[in-house]
Amino acid sequence: MHLDKLRHEVLEANLELIRRGLVVYTFGNASGISREDGLVVIKPSGVPFDELTPENMVVTDLDGRVVEGNLRPSSDLDTHVLLYKSLPDIGGVVHTHSRYATAWAQSGREIPCFGTTHADYYHGCVPVTESLSDEEIGGEYELNTGHAIVRRLSAIDPATAPGILVRSHGPFAWGKTAPKAAQNAVLLEEIAAIAYHTVVLNPHATAIPQALHDRHFLRKHGKNATYGQG
Amino acid sequence: MHLDKLRHEVLEANLELIRRGLVVYTFGNASGISREDGLVVIKPSGVPFDELTPENMVVTDLDGRVVEGNLRPSSDLDTHVLLYKSLPDIGGVVHTHSRYATAWAQSGREIPCFGTTHADYYHGCVPVTESLSDEEIGGEYELNTGHAIVRRLSAIDPATAPGILVRSHGPFAWGKTAPKAAQNAVLLEEIAAIAYHTVVLNPHATAIPQALHDRHFLRKHGKNATYGQG
Amino acid sequence: MHLDKLRHEVLEANLELIRRGLVVYTFGNASGISREDGLVVIKPSGVPFDELTPENMVVTDLDGRVVEGNLRPSSDLDTHVLLYKSLPDIGGVVHTHSRYATAWAQSGREIPCFGTTHADYYHGCVPVTESLSDEEIGGEYELNTGHAIVRRLSAIDPATAPGILVRSHGPFAWGKTAPKAAQNAVLLEEIAAIAYHTVVLNPHATAIPQALHDRHFLRKHGKNATYGQG
Amino acid sequence: MHLDKLRHEVLEANLELIRRGLVVYTFGNASGISREDGLVVIKPSGVPFDELTPENMVVTDLDGRVVEGNLRPSSDLDTHVLLYKSLPDIGGVVHTHSRYATAWAQSGREIPCFGTTHADYYHGCVPVTESLSDEEIGGEYELNTGHAIVRRLSAIDPATAPGILVRSHGPFAWGKTAPKAAQNAVLLEEIAAIAYHTVVLNPHATAIPQALHDRHFLRKHGKNATYGQG
Numbered sequence: 001m002h003l004d005k006l007r008h009e010v011l012e013a014n015l016e017l018i019r020r021g022l023v024v025y026t027f028g029n030a031s032g033i034s035r036e037d038g039l040v041v042i043k044p045s046g047v048p049f050d051e052l053t054p055e056n057m058v059v060t061d062l063d064g065r066v067v068e069g070n071l072r073p074s075s076d077l078d079t080h081v082l083l084y085k086s087l088p089d090i091g092g093v094v095h096t097h098s099r100y101a102t103a104w105a106q107s108g109r110e111i112p113c114f115g116t117t118h119a120d121y122y123h124g125c126v127p128v129t130e131s132l133s134d135e136e137i138g139g140e141y142e143l144n145t146g147h148a149i150v151r152r153l154s155a156i157d158p159a160t161a162p163g164i165l166v167r168s169h170g171p172f173a174w175g176k177t178a179p180k181a182a183q184n185a186v187l188l189e190e191i192a193a194i195a196y197h198t199v200v201l202n203p204h205a206t207a208i209p210q211a212l213h214d215r216h217f218l219r220k221h222g223k224n225a226t227y228g229q230g
Numbered sequence: 231m232h233l234d235k236l237r238h239e240v241l242e243a244n245l246e247l248i249r250r251g252l253v254v255y256t257f258g259n260a261s262g263i264s265r266e267d268g269l270v271v272i273k274p275s276g277v278p279f280d281e282l283t284p285e286n287m288v289v290t291d292l293d294g295r296v297v298e299g300n301l302r303p304s305s306d307l308d309t310h311v312l313l314y315k316s317l318p319d320i321g322g323v324v325h326t327h328s329r330y331a332t333a334w335a336q337s338g339r340e341i342p343c344f345g346t347t348h349a350d351y352y353h354g355c356v357p358v359t360e361s362l363s364d365e366e367i368g369g370e371y372e373l374n375t376g377h378a379i380v381r382r383l384s385a386i387d388p389a390t391a392p393g394i395l396v397r398s399h400g401p402f403a404w405g406k407t408a409p410k411a412a413q414n415a416v417l418l419e420e421i422a423a424i425a426y427h428t429v430v431l432n433p434h435a436t437a438i439p440q441a442l443h444d445r446h447f448l449r450k451h452g453k454n455a456t457y458g459q460g
Numbered sequence: 461m462h463l464d465k466l467r468h469e470v471l472e473a474n475l476e477l478i479r480r481g482l483v484v485y486t487f488g489n490a491s492g493i494s495r496e497d498g499l500v501v502i503k504p505s506g507v508p509f510d511e512l513t514p515e516n517m518v519v520t521d522l523d524g525r526v527v528e529g530n531l532r533p534s535s536d537l538d539t540h541v542l543l544y545k546s547l548p549d550i551g552g553v554v555h556t557h558s559r560y561a562t563a564w565a566q567s568g569r570e571i572p573c574f575g576t577t578h579a580d581y582y583h584g585c586v587p588v589t590e591s592l593s594d595e596e597i598g599g600e601y602e603l604n605t606g607h608a609i610v611r612r613l614s615a616i617d618p619a620t621a622p623g624i625l626v627r628s629h630g631p632f633a634w635g636k637t638a639p640k641a642a643q644n645a646v647l648l649e650e651i652a653a654i655a656y657h658t659v660v661l662n663p664h665a666t667a668i669p670q671a672l673h674d675r676h677f678l679r680k681h682g683k684n685a686t687y688g689q690g
Numbered sequence: 691m692h693l694d695k696l697r698h699e700v701l702e703a704n705l706e707l708i709r710r711g712l713v714v715y716t717f718g719n720a721s722g723i724s725r726e727d728g729l730v731v732i733k734p735s736g737v738p739f740d741e742l743t744p745e746n747m748v749v750t751d752l753d754g755r756v757v758e759g760n761l762r763p764s765s766d767l768d769t770h771v772l773l774y775k776s777l778p779d780i781g782g783v784v785h786t787h788s789r790y791a792t793a794w795a796q797s798g799r800e801i802p803c804f805g806t807t808h809a810d811y812y813h814g815c816v817p818v819t820e821s822l823s824d825e826e827i828g829g830e831y832e833l834n835t836g837h838a839i840v841r842r843l844s845a846i847d848p849a850t851a852p853g854i855l856v857r858s859h860g861p862f863a864w865g866k867t868a869p870k871a872a873q874n875a876v877l878l879e880e881i882a883a884i885a886y887h888t889v890v891l892n893p894h895a896t897a898i899p900q901a902l903h904d905r906h907f908l909r910k911h912g913k914n915a916t917y918g919q920g
Contacts, residue, residue: 046918103887228276427563458506657793688736
């Protein structure tokens with residue numbers, strides 16, 4: 001993808017997080033990748049969302065070295081880059097501290113599939129990563145966060161789980177493009193919110209039957225999908 | 231009703247869901263029926279709400295065949311059509327995944343009438359459908375969802391219950407017109423939200439006395455209603 | 461007060477309820493009284509808030525008879541009128557179904573004074589009325605709702621409790637003027653919301669010490685008040 | 691700092707509280723100090739936020755005497771002034787009754803560090819003050835509130851805890867400037883909200899490991915910070 005278009009998409013993804021109330025101040029970041037160029041475009045670190053422009057997005061290579069821009073990239077860059085290297089089909093990554101998804105991440109509980117809203121997007125629970133060891137935290141922390149995500153995804157197709165909860169931290173989401181990743185972050189927050197209220201109403205709620213889960217997921221995904229305009 | 235007017239009403243009903251915060255992205259749909267023409271107007275599938283126009287609404291017959299429009303109808307069309315066939319007095323149907331109503335649907339709990347806000351609109355609890363069997367899910371799923379709603383309504387006059395919770399799924403609401411159905415979806419979310427906070431404050435809360443329930447419901451409904459401008 | 465000014469104040473009070481998110485559609489009403497004229501101005505029944513004007517407010521006498529206007533008054537008129545007759549110092553009354561206050565009303569729990577936000581406005585708990593008997597409900601229901609409020613206030617100075625929860629129903633608030641009553645409805649919702657979250661965090665939370673309660677209440681009320689611009 | 695600039699900053703801090711939904715009506719106040727002049731600029735008491743201007747901010751000396759302005763200063767002035775005297779590195783103070791932070795204050799529970807959102811700003815829990823004695827409440831109450839805060843901070847570097855919960859009352863936050871203090875009040879509300887939902891999901895949730903807490907806090911604070919644009 002042309003880098004200029006990617007800058008606009010990454011900006012748009014960052015702005016979507018603000019519009020949907022997922023981030024306050026600088027709590028969150030979105031990035032996108034140009035696979036043909038091997039370049040990542042990411043939000044600069046600590047810059048308020050209302051000062052973001054296509055031009056001040058930071059461009060890095062897949063070793064995380066800045067190749068364009070005068071600003072430092074998001075401090076979570078290494079996590080993003082590792083996800084791009086490990087998940088070859090994704091084109092965008094988003095990290096937020098949105099309220100409900102972060103509360104689930106802090107509680108250490110994965111989100112069971114309690115209903116069709118969830119089943120429309122995840123073909124299973126919303127997974128939670130394992131804790132990092134003190135050595136992983138003291139070492140290349142952001143990179144190791146990426147490794148924890150990839151380990152948790154080892155038996156999961158990322159196309160069937162467009163997001164994850166990093167334990168004690170918050171959600172990451174991904175998609176074919178940066179705007180799709182932002183949309184998946186919004187959907188994860190909504191799924192997390194509904195699930196929160198579900199377990200308060202019924203602490204013994206269980207996941208929906210597999211047949212219903214399959215039906216909804218496959219209505220929207222895969223070669224037999226019937227949802228949308230095809 | 232003239233089809234052109236119906237297109238506008240159905241659009242308006244869909245937009246009301248957005249304005250009131252009941253849907254994110256494409257999570258929801260509203261339809262309306264022209265009884266004299268035997269035609270249903272419904273939101274196209276997966277089209278963002280800000281791209282909806284009267285013209286891109288989809289028109290189908292009562293077998294669910296598209297008779298006007300180039301877009302696919304909402305994937306929930308068959309549920310809507312069955313409701314129109316089974317409930318001859320309704321003119322509009324709405325489906326959402328609004329947060330509190332969906333949490334109740336996911337919890338599998340019907341909503342008791344805890345107060346007059348509820349009693350003003352429902353002459354009984356907000357009902358929950360039974361689970362579908364694996365065969366029903368694997369077969370004509372959307373049609374069978376409609377059948378589950380109609381079965382649950384077998385002993386209930388739909389004029390006294392303008393909505394229902396589909397178990398593990400979310401709310402459906404109906405009304406004389408599509409905008410009325412949308413309004414009933416908003417009211418159901420509000421009733422669900424207040425009831426949620428009620429059971430947190432008092433897990434042993436019970437339904438209000440029948441005399442109070444009757445008084446409020448009949449103040450707004452039926453031939454002796456005194457509410458509004460008559 | 462000149463009736464024309466009162467119409468504007470009552471309209472403004474009704475609009476404040478919308479702006480602050482206390483009512484959806486037609487769920488709520490505000491009124492004001494001209495003591496010298498013995499006339500009450502109140503919202504018409506069931507008219508959407510965005511269609512309200514000073515001119516379509518309804519004017520009634522203290523027997524609840526319409527003396528100006530072509531619309532029916534709010535169905536809660538009789539409750540308002542009884543409050544004006546029983547509480548000679550108030551000039552405005554507001555009724556809403558705001559979420560948190562209504563949840564407390566539905567739970568049947570009075571709101572203890574858990575903190576200074578509450579103590580700034582109520583010199584005691586937020587009271588809850590007793591249930592009405594079936595006879596009271598079947599008879600002059602709205603009038604009897606007023607009597608239940610007045611009975612519950614029998615040992616309370618309404619200047620020290622600017623609102624109440626009608627059991628199984630929702631909040632009423634009052635004040636020197638209609639806009640003050642609307643403000644008190646907003647404050648009651650805020651107090652109810654904070655108290656809700658308090659009891660979830662600490663089910664054994666108790667009322668604050670009397671010295672702190674007195675200090676805050678008397679800082680804002682009475683002849684030794686020091687808050688505001690005097 | 692030039693007093694004129696300080697007036698604008700304090701106004702801006704007060705307005706930020708409104709924009710972020712932290713205060714209703716006059717529930718909150720922000721101030722700033724000019725250390726070189728020994729003067730404090732603070733919101734006037736009980737004036738609606740939409741009537742605030744740089745000119746009607748009140749200027750006092752460090753004994754709390756008004757030196758400029760015709761309006762009374764915020765009733766919490768004495769608390770602000772004591773904090774400025776006791777915490778020499780702060781330049782702004784904010785007090786609110788924001789919902790979640792106030793609920794924690796009312797519950798009497800300190801907020802454990804459940805995740806990185808919290809660890810980014812507090813190098814420990816969010817502390818809660820001890821109760822005031824009846825003598826402290828009956829005496830110079832606002833001053834004694836300040837003393838309770840300072841006592842609780844005796845073993846804490848205020849640069850590692852930019853806010854506190856005053857028991858039975860609500861949050862205070864501070865920062866290098868008034869706008870920074872307002873930002874810290876917003877962050878405290880967000881931390882309190884996420885923590886609230888965390889303990890509902892997992893009543894046995896515990897603080898994150900110290901290594902993770904250190905990593906996040908020190909990534910944003912101190913001489914080795916790597917976050918932001920340096």
